[in-house]
Amino acid sequence: MRRRRPPKKLILLYERLNGYFGPLRWWPGETPFEVICGAILTQNTAWHNVEKAIGNLKKVEICSFKGIRETSEEQIATLIRPSGYYHIKTARLKAFVSFLEHEYGGDMKKMFAEETISLREKLLGVKGIGEETADSILLYAGGKPVFVVDAYTRRVLCRHGLISEGVSASYAAVQQFFMGNLEPDVELFNQFHALFVNLGKKFCRKVPLCRLGCPLYGTPFSEEGERSCRMGPQPGNGNRILPCRA
Numbered sequence: 001m002r003r004r005r006p007p008k009k010l011i012l013l014y015e016r017l018n019g020y021f022g023p024l025r026w027w028p029g030e031t032p033f034e035v036i037c038g039a040i041l042t043q044n045t046a047w048h049n050v051e052k053a054i055g056n057l058k059k060v061e062i063c064s065f066k067g068i069r070e071t072s073e074e075q076i077a078t079l080i081r082p083s084g085y086y087h088i089k090t091a092r093l094k095a096f097v098s099f100l101e102h103e104y105g106g107d108m109k110k111m112f113a114e115e116t117i118s119l120r121e122k123l124l125g126v127k128g129i130g131e132e133t134a135d136s137i138l139l140y141a142g143g144k145p146v147f148v149v150d151a152y153t154r155r156v157l158c159r160h161g162l163i164s165e166g167v168s169a170s171y172a173a174v175q176q177f178f179m180g181n182l183e184p185d186v187e188l189f190n191q192f193h194a195l196f197v198n199l200g201k202k203f204c205r206k207v208p209l210c211r212l213g214c215p216l217y218g219t220p221f222s223e224e225g226e227r228s229c230r231m232g233p234q235p236g237n238g239n240r241i242l243p244c245r246a
């Protein structure tokens, strides 16, 4: 069955961002297990801290199922300290490894051979794995066509009037906004998510830098979106009220 063509505003959004940032080839990681470690360690911290933590795990060659399973919590916590919340994150790494062992005998290929919806449900049952982490694991480690929604994505869509606050900005609703309108394409979902992350870091911060070269500035997604974007704080006009607090 052929999917209908994506709405113009979604094509416009992608084209503007892709044209500005180009191919981003996210997520870094030499193995699927390393990608999963990154997805768990990146919760509530900046990526450069995760890189240090993963670098430490790799230095002593324990960034693997066997390595994490056989290493003491104390040692793992010391190694991943740069990622913050290191005791909690150690417990999360251990919980994931225990899940992998009990459900799939420690075999990642077996895990990713499972049907996507069923695997997603199971991942969500692992302590410390929420929707964004589960979907990052599915997309970036497993190569499954699942759209990852993060705070940057919500913020951009909200500020441009493409979604509104409240229920329509729920994880599931935002994910459906993309997955209901796009072909299930791993590369596209990978790049789209990476584009939002880069946009959020560079321009669409808590105080947005709309007029400092943001590729979405003035993009007419809708009358509401156009107005919302221009109401943001700008150099020289102070911090005006934003229509969205995302």
Ligand code: SF4
Residues within 6 Å of the ligand: 156, 159, 160, 199, 203, 204, 205, 208, 209, 210, 211, 214, 215, 216, 217, 218, 229, 232
């Ligand atoms: S134009 Fe402003 S509100 Fe829109 S994405 Fe850029 S920084 Fe965010």
